[in-house]
Amino acid sequence: MRYFKSVNDIGDLNAAVKEAFDVKSRRFYFKNLGENKTLLMIFFNSSLRTRLSTQKAAMNLGMNVIVLDVNQGAWKLETERGVVMDGDKPEHLLEAIPVMGCYCDVIGVRSFARFENKTDDYEEKILNQFIKYSGRPVFAMETATVHPLQSFADLITIEEYKTVQRPKVVLTWAPHPKALPQAVPNSFAEWSNAAGYDFVITHPHGYELDERFVGAARVEYDQNKALEGADFVYAKNWSAYVGDNYGKVLSTDRSWTITTEKMALTNNASFMHCLPVRRNMIVSDEVIESERSLVIPEAANREISAQVVLKRILESL
Ligand code: CP
Numbered sequence: 012m013r014y015f016k017s018v019n020d021i022g023d024l025n026a027a028v029k030e031a032f033d034v035k036s037r038r039f040y041f042k043n044l045g046e047n048k049t050l051l052m053i054f055f056n057s058s059l060r061t062r063l064s065t066q067k068a069a070m071n072l073g074m075n076v077i078v079l080d081v082n083q084g085a086w087k088l089e090t091e092r093g094v095v096m097d098g099d100k101p102e103h104l105l106e107a108i109p110v111m112g113c114y115c116d117v118i119g120v121r122s123f124a125r126f127e128n129k130t131d132d133y134e135e136k137i138l139n140q141f142i143k144y145s146g147r148p149v150f151a152m153e154t155a156t157v158h159p160l161q162s163f164a165d166l167i168t169i170e171e172y173k174t175v176q177r178p179k180v181v182l183t184w185a186p187h188p189k190a191l192p193q194a195v196p197n198s199f200a201e202w203s204n205a206a207g208y209d210f211v212i213t214h215p216h217g218y219e220l221d222e223r224f225v226g227a228a229r230v231e232y233d234q235n236k237a238l239e240g241a242d243f244v245y246a247k248n249w250s251a252y253v254g255d256n257y258g259k260v261l262s263t264d265r266s267w268t269i270t271t272e273k274m275a276l277t278n279n280a281s282f283m284h285c286l287p288v289r290r291n292m293i294v295s296d297e298v299i300e301s302e303r304s305l306v307i308p309e310a311a312n313r314e315i316s317a318q319v320v321l322k323r324i325l326e327s328l
Contacts, residue, residue: 012323014142015150016135016157018198018205024166027319031167034322035315038071044325045074051115052078052152055122055137060286061152061160064313065119068321071314077115090137104140112145117324121152124192126250126258132156132192133221148324156221158194161285162202163316168309169208169243172281177209178242179278183234184214185293186263187248195285196249197224204228213237217261219253234267241277244269246284246293269294274303281305 014020021027034041050069054062062078069076079085086102096103111118122137132155141149151159169178180203182196196212197220203210204226212225213234219225231237238244246269251259268291274280282294282304290296299306 012320012327013148015320015324016138016154016159018159018162018202020159021163021320021323024205027163028167028170030322031163031312031315031319034318035312038315038318041322042071042073044322045069045072048073048117048325048328049075049077049115050117050119050321051111052076052119053081053111053121053141054079054152055081055120056153058121058152060310060313061121064310065152065160065317065321067314068317071318072321072325074117074321074325079111090140104137105144108141108144109146112147115147116328117321118145118147118149119152120149120154122154124155124194124258126190126192129257148327150320150324153194155192156194157198157201158285159198159202160313160316160320161195162198163319164309164312165199165245165283165285166202166206167312167315168283168305169206171308171312172305173242175242177207179209179211179240180243180245181237181241181277181280182210182212182228182245182247183237183267183269184218185246185248185267185269186265187289187292188260188263190250190258190260191248193220193249193252196220196247199245199247200224200226200228211237211241215262215264215267217251217253217256218249220249221252234273235276238273238276238280241280244274244277244280244282246282248293263292265292268292269298271295271297271301274298274301279303283309286310
């Protein structure tokens with residue numbers, strides 16, 4: 012595997028989940044695979060889980076790890092070609108990327124949507140420049156439009172906890188005070204569709220996601236109706252995608268917060284969220300602290316999804 016940004020890059024999904032269970036049961040078995048290989052993790056944005064779990068996964072495989080926080084200690088990077096660089100950015104990404112490629116064997120990139128230009132965000136300008144100019148395998152650690160390491164971990168978690176072959180999985184929008192990207196819901200939709208779940212997306216009008224990710228999912232604007240009979244409730248906020256509202260907060264309606272009353276509509280569903288989560292905006296204290304909350308096992312599986320992806324990349328070097 013040279014690149015990882017989509018469910019299509021992982022190949023057969025059943026085989027990938029099976030491999031994840033295998034890796035989880037013997038995570039140090041492959042520790043020679045990464046000997047003398049270096050992972051460079053590049054963060055344009057903050058992280059707790061992705062940073063720790065991916066580094067841990069690389070260490071399980073025997074890799075060396077370098078972490079670069081672009082905004083702390085590195086030269087400020089210009090990302091646009093054609094700019095007269097007479098401002099506060101002394102280095103261009105087009106030199107920085109191949110230089111970074113000199114010092115490592117694999118690169119992970121975190122670079123969120125900027126909400127300045129929808130086309131630039133959805134063309135994944137930053138990630139694709141790393142793919143084009145680094146000369147190294149590159150994987151997404153949440154980019155402008157996708158978060159596949161998270162969705163793979165989510166899928167592993169659902170497969171671990173499901174009690175029926177084809178669970179009803181509901182992705183629900185929930186309120187948040189700030190404009191968040193669509194990366195997590197996009198990828199969750201893409202991976203849930205690929206898994207063949209009975210998959211429903213619910214959100215207020217105006218929060219429609221990109222059709223390329225929604226795929227065959229059912230969209231239900233009535234959250235209560237969507238939650239009926241759900242086996243898994245995946246809550247997430249995202250900002251508007253459609254039209255001129257791209258990147259805007261259209262609603263902070265707290266009647267969409269996942270509460271005990273909302274969970275009572277489900278089939279004793281498990282609650283999921285990628286974290287970090289704003290309590291009592293997205294989900295009530297009671298729900299996230301309940302026995303049905305999977306947020307910690309879900310976060311733990313980030314190590315496993317990262318290890319499978321890095322293992323596949325190392326096997327292809
Ligand atoms: N879920 C997730 O990616 O968490 P971080 O932003 O902390 O990495």
